[in-house]
Amino acid sequence: DVVMTQSPLSLxxxxxxxxxxxxxxxxxxxxxxxxxxxxxxxxxxxxSPRRLIYKVSNRDSGVPDRFSGSGSGTDFxxxxxxxxxxxxxxxxxxxGTHWPITFGQGTRLEIK
Amino acid sequence: xxxxxxxxxxxxxxxxxxxxSCAASGFTVSSNYMSWVRQAPGKGxxxxxxxxxxxxxxxxxxxxxxxxxxxxxxxxxxxLQMNSLRAEDTAVYYCARGHWDLQPWGQGTLVTVSS
Numbered sequence: 001d002v003v004m005t006q007s008p009l010s011l012x013x014x015x016x017x018x019x020x021x022x023x024x025x026x027x028x029x030x031x032x033x034x035x036x037x038x039x040x041x042x043x044x045x046x047x048s049p050r051r052l053i054y055k056v057s058n059r060d061s062g063v064p065d066r067f068s069g070s071g072s073g074t075d076f077x078x079x080x081x082x083x084x085x086x087x088x089x090x091x092x093x094x095x096g097t098h099w100p101i102t103f104g105q106g107t108r109l110e111i112k
Numbered sequence: 113x114x115x116x117x118x119x120x121x122x123x124x125x126x127x128x129x130x131x132x133s134c135a136a137s138g139f140t141v142s143s144n145y146m147s148w149v150r151q152a153p154g155k156g157x158x159x160x161x162x163x164x165x166x167x168x169x170x171x172x173x174x175x176x177x178x179x180x181x182x183x184x185x186x187x188x189x190x191x192l193q194m195n196s197l198r199a200e201d202t203a204v205y206y207c208a209r210g211h212w213d214l215q216p217w218g219q220g221t222l223v224t225v226s227s
Contacts, residue, residue, distance in 0.1 A: 037212045037213075039212075039213065039214070041157075041214075048206055048217040048218060048219050048220050049149075049157065049206070049214075049217050050215075050216070050217070051213070051214060051215040051216075054213055054215070060215065092156065092157055094157075094214070096211065096212025096213065096214075097212070099170075100159055100170075100172055101159045101211065101212060101214075102159070103156055103157040103158070103159070104156075105156050106156045106157075
């Protein structure tokens, strides 16, 4: 199975400051169709996961533009330009290129 | 509005069975890939199973042979039949539309396997 490794696992951030989460895969996530199936999910406390970003850099409808995704091959990043209180929660990367789909361990973002 | 609502969770003894349901609204279950993903208490996300629009089904190795995914087209509902349950199956079970894309997710239903 493809191993997804996130860092850091804990991310204390001051309100209004930027935040960045790294996700590395054990194999390239480029599929034979040319797409890279790397998604980012947010799970707020007590809620179910919500997709923020799909195929590396495409923001879902309703997701604030302070969230952005980038990367290629095996290295990916989720960035929040200015952290707000509602961003507290756990963030997961997920690959859908290889069978079975796998998730990163999660990064817990908290307000410092 | 696209929505998924899970039900059927509860407390079950090891070796027992449970059937989870996921009622969909705003889209047609049979026209989409549909997945189950679980989250053990305080842990991360683990993909469990998927059913393709054509009816093919696939499972994680950890549940293969014990869990069965299915759907009822006229009820627009997804199911997960769970047999031979083990303590390590204790988790919140989420249904989600899609497979590689997984959006949206339901609110989840808690399954606790304990004597």
